[in-house]
Amino acid sequence: MSRSDAPREQLLKPWHLVLAVIGFIAAFVWIAPARQNFSIESASPEVRISELDVAYVKAQRASNPQSSDELIKAVSALIRAQRVEEAKELLMDRPNVQLSAIDELSLELELAYLALNAETESETPVSALVNQHSNAIVLALNEIAKNPDITSHEFLERARNIAIARSEQSLAAALSKRLALADSDNASYWYRDCAEIFEYIGEFTQALGCANASVGAAALGEERFEAQMFEVRLASAVGDMPRVNSLVKQLLGSNGASVDSMEALADQFLAEQRPSDAASIYVKLSQSDPDNAVTWARKAARWAEASGNPAQAAAYLDIGRAQVPAGELSAFDDEIARLMVAAGDAKALLAPHKKIRK
8 A cells, every 4th residue: 555755743642642643532422423424545554644635635624524534544643643632623624524323333443543553562551441442343344344334345354354353363354254245356265365365263164164265256367266275275174075086086176276276276285195295287288388397207106106196296297208308318218117017017128119008
């Protein structure tokens, strides 16, 4: 996110900030009752608002006194920048601007988050106040997560980020689900985010549900392939082998994935003790990446042999034979013959140069 080029002002001392927040809350309660939709910017807590943005809001007083969009964005950003007195002045300067219940909720969240940070950073934090502000944040996040009228993905993402910062992972995951619905173009991303949060706190069943939703929302090709890879890993973690096998079958039959993604899947299969599936991926790579066909064929053969299938390993090696330089072909054929002998075909030693039959 772009930041203002204006110099940063000296931040308020924590106890000054707490007093300013208290004063703001009093002013906010006095002018708040109203109704109108809005959305706030997604930003980190230390965001700085441009002086031009503030000046623009002030200039709008005469021409458009009833518009709340610019006002709410400016006020929210000022609060995050710890410029609480300016935020209060902006609100009090526009007494006719109507704020919706969602407007009020967003400001309550920002104020509680600011007050909590100020209290915890003070030299003598008061535990009762820390608990009070923490509870206010959790209440606001719960209301946001459950309110179907909140459809602004900027607002939901801001709430999700605060939930993460406060280690409220379950709420963050719930907000990620809401984001998947509100930000449909990035639904697969947000469902994946939900899955990763649940995985982090050990809620694998819920993580798997979000991962499955991520697959369903993903576009065909690379995005779908990576989403399925992630779901395979989670399904393995919970021991859902029927789902694992079904997903592996889909992955092995898919097309359009990049070489990097396919190699990553092979590595994942090896980590999960599935060498035969890794070998199958290397075979696909030998076909989709012909410039490196020999390398991939060797890897496929290595893991097929490790799986106890030397005949299949010989067949996999033969796939890359056409790309082997002439000077290396004899040694390559010897390796194929060794695998065939291991598979019980002793005659392979008599004609190692002949292409094997699959």
